[in-house]
Amino acid sequence: MYSNNDDTIIAIASGPEGAIAIIRMSGPDSFKISSKIMYPNLAFKKPKPNQAYLVKIKDEKLNTIDQAMVLTYVAPKSYTSQDMVEIFCHNSPYIVKKIMELAIRNGARQAKNGEFSFRAFINGKIDLSQAEAVNELIKAETEKEHRIIMNNLEGKLREKVEDIRKNLIDLLAEIEVRVDDNYEELDDLDSEKYYTKIEKVEKEVLLLSKAFQQSNYIKNGIKIAIVGVPNSGKSSLMNKLMGYERAITSPIPGTTRDTIEEKIELNGFKITFIDTAGIRENVENEIELEGIKRTKEAIKKANIVIFLKDITTPLTEGEKICEKIISENISLNTKLIYVYSKGDLSPKRPVEKDSLIISSLTGKNIDKLIDLITREKEVVIDDTYEEISISERHYQCLLNAAKEINLSKSFIKGMQYEIIAEHIRSALSELEEITGKTISEDILESIFSNFCVGK
Numbered sequence: 001m002y003s004n005n006d007d008t009i010i011a012i013a014s015g016p017e018g019a020i021a022i023i024r025m026s027g028p029d030s031f032k033i034s035s036k037i038m039y040p041n042l043a044f045k046k047p048k049p050n051q052a053y054l055v056k057i058k059d060e061k062l063n064t065i066d067q068a069m070v071l072t073y074v075a076p077k078s079y080t081s082q083d084m085v086e087i088f089c090h091n092s093p094y095i096v097k098k099i100m101e102l103a104i105r106n107g108a109r110q111a112k113n114g115e116f117s118f119r120a121f122i123n124g125k126i127d128l129s130q131a132e133a134v135n136e137l138i139k140a141e142t143e144k145e146h147r148i149i150m151n152n153l154e155g156k157l158r159e160k161v162e163d164i165r166k167n168l169i170d171l172l173a174e175i176e177v178r179v180d181d182n183y184e185e186l187d188d189l190d191s192e193k194y195y196t197k198i199e200k201v202e203k204e205v206l207l208l209s210k211a212f213q214q215s216n217y218i219k220n221g222i223k224i225a226i227v228g229v230p231n232s233g234k235s236s237l238m239n240k241l242m243g244y245e246r247a248i249t250s251p252i253p254g255t256t257r258d259t260i261e262e263k264i265e266l267n268g269f270k271i272t273f274i275d276t277a278g279i280r281e282n283v284e285n286e287i288e289l290e291g292i293k294r295t296k297e298a299i300k301k302a303n304i305v306i307f308l309k310d311i312t313t314p315l316t317e318g319e320k321i322c323e324k325i326i327s328e329n330i331s332l333n334t335k336l337i338y339v340y341s342k343g344d345l346s347p348k349r350p351v352e353k354d355s356l357i358i359s360s361l362t363g364k365n366i367d368k369l370i371d372l373i374t375r376e377k378e379v380v381i382d383d384t385y386e387e388i389s390i391s392e393r394h395y396q397c398l399l400n401a402a403k404e405i406n407l408s409k410s411f412i413k414g415m416q417y418e419i420i421a422e423h424i425r426s427a428l429s430e431l432e433e434i435t436g437k438t439i440s441e442d443i444l445e446s447i448f449s450n451f452c453v454g455k
Helices: 029-038 095-106 117-123 129-137 144-153 158-177 190-222 234-242 287-303 317-329 367-380 393-408 417-435 441-448
Strands: 011-014 020-026 052-058 063-075 085-092 222-228 260-266 269-275 304-310 334-341
Touching: 011 095, 011 117, 020 029, 020 095, 020 117, 020 158, 029 085, 063 095, 085 095, 095 441, 117 287, 117 441, 129 144, 129 158, 129 417, 129 441, 144 158, 144 190, 158 190, 158 417, 190 222, 190 269, 190 393, 222 234, 222 287, 222 317, 222 367, 234 269, 234 304, 234 334, 234 367, 260 367, 287 317, 334 441, 393 417
Parallel strands: 222 269, 222 304, 304 334
Antiparallel strands: 011 020, 020 085, 052 063, 063 085, 260 269
C-alpha cells in the first residue's frame, strides 16, 4: 500500500483559505531536513518534545522565504509515533510550495492520502476504528454527528468490541480445551449454560449493529418531503424552516414545478427538506407531470413526509389524489405527519386528530413541528449505545459476526466442538476487522485512500 513507512513524508495539512498554512513532516529525518532549511537550526540538533520555535525558512542561497512557528514532536510521543515537525507559515501559495520543494529536495517525499494516519495505525497509536473516525471528524456537519465520531475517536467503539471479543475468547476456550482433551479428563460441556452465554454475546453484537442503523439518521441526515396540493403553503413552510427565502412563493397555484432540496441543522440533526411540486387533478402539462413524478420519488426516499393542507379551503379532489399518491409511494418505516397551513387565518374545515396547525407567516407552532420531526429519531438514538458505529464496514462486520455466532448455536446440543470452535473463530475474525487486528491490505488501502493528503 505504502512503499516505505520508515522514510520521511511531508504534506500540507490545511486548506487553501485562511492566513496560516500548516505543513506537517513525519519520519526519522524530520529534524535533519528541518535543520537544513530553518534558522537558527540549533532547535533541531537536540529537539524538545512538544516545543514551539520561531524560525526563518531559507532557500539554498539563504534567502528568507518566510518567518514561521514550528512545533517539534519527538518519537514516540507524536501522532505517528515518529519524529514529527509541524510548520505554521503564511498561507501564500508561493511560500507553501517553496517550503514543500525545499523539504523534498533535502530528503522528504510527498505523503500519500491518509499516510500520516496509516503510520499512527501501524505504530499502535490508534486502532482502525479510530483512524476511520479521524477522517469522519473532518466531514462532521452537526453536533450529534460530531459527538458520535468523537466517541469512536476516543476508543469507545473499540472498547465495546473488545469486551465482546473477550467474551467470545472465553467461550472459545471452553470448547478448545475439550477438543484437546484426548484422555477425556474433563466433564462434558453444560450445553444449556453454554447456549445461554453465547446467545447473550450474540444479542450484544446485534444491539451494536442496530445502533449503527439508527445512527445513519445522524450521519446521512433525515430526508423530509413536504407534499400537498398547489398553493397549500409548501414553499412558505420550507422558507420558514430554512430561515430565508429559498423557494419562490406566489399566490399563483403551481409555482413549484420541480423538487427543491436544501440542508439545515435542527436540534443537532442534519435535515434535508424537499419542497415538492403541487399535486392536483386533471394534469396534462408535461412539466407538471414530470414534477409529480419527482414528487413520488421524493416520497419513496423520505424518512418523514409532511402532508400539508390549507386550513382556509375545504377538502379538494386534489388532496384525495395527493393522499393516494402518498399511500402508494411511502415506505413502511417512513413517518407521515399531517399539518395544516395558514393557521393565522379563519379555518374552513375540520382538522384530523393528532394533526398540527401552523402558520409560516407568524411562526405559529413551527417550533412544535421541529420537535415532532426530531423527537422520534432522538429517542431511538439516545436509547442505544453511545459507542455507535457510523461505518458501513463496521456494520457489515458486526452482521457477519452475529451470523457466525448464530450458526455455532445449532451445534451445541450435539457437542460438535470443532464446528462450534470454527464458527466462533470466524466471528472473532470479523470483530477484529473493525479494530484492524486482522485485515487485508486491500481493505486498508480502500480506507486510507479516502483520507485527505495531510491526514
